[in-house]
Amino acid sequence: MGYLKWLGHAAFEAEIDGVKIFFDPWIDNPMSPVKLEDIAKADLIFVTHDHGDHLGNVIEISKKTGAKIVAIFDLCEALKKECSSIECIDMNIGSLVELDGLKVAITPAFHSCFHGHPAGFVVKGKETSIYHAGDTCLFKDMELIGEIYKPEIALLPIGGWYTMGPYEAAYAVKLIKPKIAIPMHYQTFPAIKGSPEEFKKHVEDLYPATRIIILKPGEKIEF
Numbered sequence: 001m002g003y004l005k006w007l008g009h010a011a012f013e014a015e016i017d018g019v020k021i022f023f024d025p026w027i028d029n030p031m032s033p034v035k036l037e038d039i040a041k042a043d044l045i046f047v048t049h050d051h052g053d054h055l056g057n058v059i060e061i062s063k064k065t066g067a068k069i070v071a072i073f074d075l076c077e078a079l080k081k082e083c084s085s086i087e088c089i090d091m092n093i094g095s096l097v098e099l100d101g102l103k104v105a106i107t108p109a110f111h112s113c114f115h116g117h118p119a120g121f122v123v124k125g126k127e128t129s130i131y132h133a134g135d136t137c138l139f140k141d142m143e144l145i146g147e148i149y150k151p152e153i154a155l156l157p158i159g160g161w162y163t164m165g166p167y168e169a170a171y172a173v174k175l176i177k178p179k180i181a182i183p184m185h186y187q188t189f190p191a192i193k194g195s196p197e198e199f200k201k202h203v204e205d206l207y208p209a210t211r212i213i214i215l216k217p218g219e220k221i222e223f
């Protein structure tokens with residue numbers, strides 16, 4: 001059985017088909033239910049972009065577990081310069097490829113970053129498929145991501161200010177049509193005020209077929 005656990009902010013830990021993955025593991029975030037020393041195993045670490053609240057503890061986790069970092073080409077180049085011992089799989093926005101038995105695509109995100117281009121990820125296994133949107137505004141091509149990759153679970157930023165707020169994220173749900181949507185990237189610090197209850201209410205109006213699960217840091221869903 002697989003699971004998906006929220007580690008606060010945009011950080012998630014999951015196991016799909018026995019592969020242990022992390023998205024944007026900023027374990028030092030103020031909402032994190034775990035400490036770096038609690039993390040013993042990781043196979044793949046997906047990094048959406050290189051702002052500190054996403055790049056977080058990626059290098060430390062990779063160094064201690066041997067996990068491969070998956071990121072956009074230019075960010076991989078920068079990370080390899082910073083730490084030559086890490087393994088970084090560079091990809092770019094475009095297609096679904098196989099990594100450790102999972103299917104992975106980098107998707108566009110509209111945001112800013114220091115290296116390359118901000119991104120999201122679709123990760124598909126036999127047990128489930130997850131779309132982590134990264135930091136982004138709402139964009140119409142989310143509809144295409146939903147149509148061609150059919151993610152069962154969508155992880156969407158709702159905090160506003162730097163990303164979508166609750167209404168835009170609810171509209172994203174309507175475009176993507178996942179079975180489950182989980183809000184992230186809210187209330188970690190004062191600027192990102194977006195409320196998960198408001199997000200849920202908007203989804204009930206715009207696309208009630210999707211179930212909203214509001215996780216507390218450390219809570220997980222199983223599949």
Ligand SMILES: [Zn+2]
Pocket residue numbers: 010051053054135162185
């Ligand atoms: Zn962010």
